[in-house]
Amino acid sequence: xxxxxxxxxxxxxxxxxxxxxxxxxxxxxxxxxxxxxxxxxxxxxxxxxxxxxxxxxxxxxxxxxxxxxxxxxxxxxxxxxxxxxxxxxxxxxxxxxxxxxxxxxxxxxxxxxxxxxxxxxxxxxx
Numbered sequence: 001x002x003x004x005x006x007x008x009x010x011x012x013x014x015x016x017x018x019x020x021x022x023x024x025x026x027x028x029x030x031x032x033x034x035x036x037x038x039x040x041x042x043x044x045x046x047x048x049x050x051x052x053x054x055x056x057x058x059x060x061x062x063x064x065x066x067x068x069x070x071x072x073x074x075x076x077x078x079x080x081x082x083x084x085x086x087x088x089x090x091x092x093x094x095x096x097x098x099x100x101x102x103x104x105x106x107x108x109x110x111x112x113x114x115x116x117x118x119x120x121x122x123x124x125x126x
Contacts, residue, residue, distance in 0.1 A: 001026050001099060002024060002026045002031060002114075002115040003024070003026050003029065004021060004022055004024055004049070004096045004097070004098060004111070004115055004116060004117035005022065005025075005113065005118070006022050006095070006096050006118065006120040007021050007093065008020040008021050008120060009024070009122045010123070011123045011124075011125060012026070012032075012076060012123070012124055012125050013040055013110060013124070013125050014065075014086060014087055014088055015085060015086065016124070016126065017082070017084045017085075018083045019077060019081070019082050019083070020036070020080065020081040020083065020084065020122075021079070021080050021126060022034075022079040022080070022096030022117055023078055023093075024078070024111055024115075025075075025077065030100050031098045031099070031100070032052075032053040032099055032100065033046065033052055033053055033098075033099040033101075033104060033105060033112075034050070034051055034072060034096070034097065034099065035048075035049060035051070035070075035096045035099075036048050036050075036070060036081045036097070037047045037094070037095045037110070038090075038092035038095065038122075039092055039095070039119075041092075044068075046061065047061065047069035047097075047110075048060065048061045048064050048081075048094075049061070049064065049069075049074050049081060050103075050105045051070045051071070051079070052102075052104050053102075053103045053104075053106055056104055057104060058070050058104045060089070064083075064088075064090075064103060066122065067084050067085045067086075068074065068081060068083050069081070069082040079096055079115060085094065087124060088125065089124075089126050090122060090124050091122060091123050092122060093121050094119060094120050094121075094122050095116055095117070096114075096116065096117040097113035097115065097116050097120075098113060098115040099111075099114055099115075100112045
């Protein structure tokens with residue numbers, strides 16, 4: 001089993017930055033592709049960024065391209081999401097996800113990810 005714990009959420013003014021982190025523990029050798037999802041109030045959970053097992057490939061939702069950057073450190077079993085130029089519409093609960101199935105980036109479907117963190121709240125005030 002794998003446990004994922006997010007940190008780094010909080011309240012920030014529009015235009016500000018936050019860095020989310022996700023620490024993985026347990027059977028981390030079974031983790032391949034990873035990603036960050038978010039869920040705003042009353043909406044579904046959508047993937048905002050993903051990174052391949054090696055870290056050489058990344059993909060972003062159009063809404064965050066150029067503002068967010070995903071990275072991972074496999075030696076420390078950590079995943080990060082650097083969020084810059086934050087907007088009120090970025091307000092959501094952010095979830096870290098890990099896959100036993102994906103070496104690459106996948107297509108963004110939740111079912112492609114096997115492990116989930118508990119989520120961390122990000123609130124961007126205008």
